[in-house]
Amino acid sequence: MSDSQNFYKIGIAAPNLMVICIDTNVGGRETGRLYSCYSREPAVFDDPYQLLLMMDEVMESINYPQASVALRDYSVRGEGKRQEKQTEEPGRRDGIDRRRKTPDKVMEQTELLEFRGGIATYAVRIQYRQYATWQGELVWLEKNLARGFNSELEMLKLMDNMRED
Numbered sequence: 001m002s003d004s005q006n007f008y009k010i011g012i013a014a015p016n017l018m019v020i021c022i023d024t025n026v027g028g029r030e031t032g033r034l035y036s037c038y039s040r041e042p043a044v045f046d047d048p049y050q051l052l053l054m055m056d057e058v059m060e061s062i063n064y065p066q067a068s069v070a071l072r073d074y075s076v077r078g079e080g081k082r083q084e085k086q087t088e089e090p091g092r093r094d095g096i097d098r099r100r101k102t103p104d105k106v107m108e109q110t111e112l113l114e115f116r117g118g119i120a121t122y123a124v125r126i127q128y129r130q131y132a133t134w135q136g137e138l139v140w141l142e143k144n145l146a147r148g149f150n151s152e153l154e155m156l157k158l159m160d161n162m163r164e165d
Contacts, residue, residue, distance in 0.1 A: 021117030038103040067129040
């Protein structure tokens with residue numbers, strides 16, 4: 001069975017499909033690359049937190065899946081006073097600027113399957129962003145092992161645990 005046939009089980013048509021390539025693991029700190037259909041260049045991450053931020057950035061840029069909770073962003077302004085950042089779109093209470101342009105796809109989802117990490121490669125499809133976290137499915141491509149998750153932390157733990165089994 002080819003990679004694309006295996007991958008089809010988790011929804012190859014998902015616009016937010018991403019591939020995580022784990023290249024190194026030094027002292028439990030994994031580094032690697034993140035691929036999406038919206039850039040031919042990988043996003044390189046040095047730790048799991050950075051990976052999560054990059055994945056969130058992809059989903060925010062395409063507004064899919066839509067977040068059910070808008071996270072507030074506070075910054076220090078003036079004389080140490082904290083103020084909520086204003087949205088660029090007047091009248092919006094959720095803090096999301098819906099005027100931004102969705103990036104164009106530069107490769108098909110099936111092309112993502114060609115990338116491989118030095119240690120492991122995972123395909124991720126985030127189905128929902130509810131309760132200020134993610135729910136979705138993770139597939140370890142080398143073993144065609146799929147597991148569902150209900151939070152970012154659970155996804156990161158699955159990535160570790162799948163390789164240990």
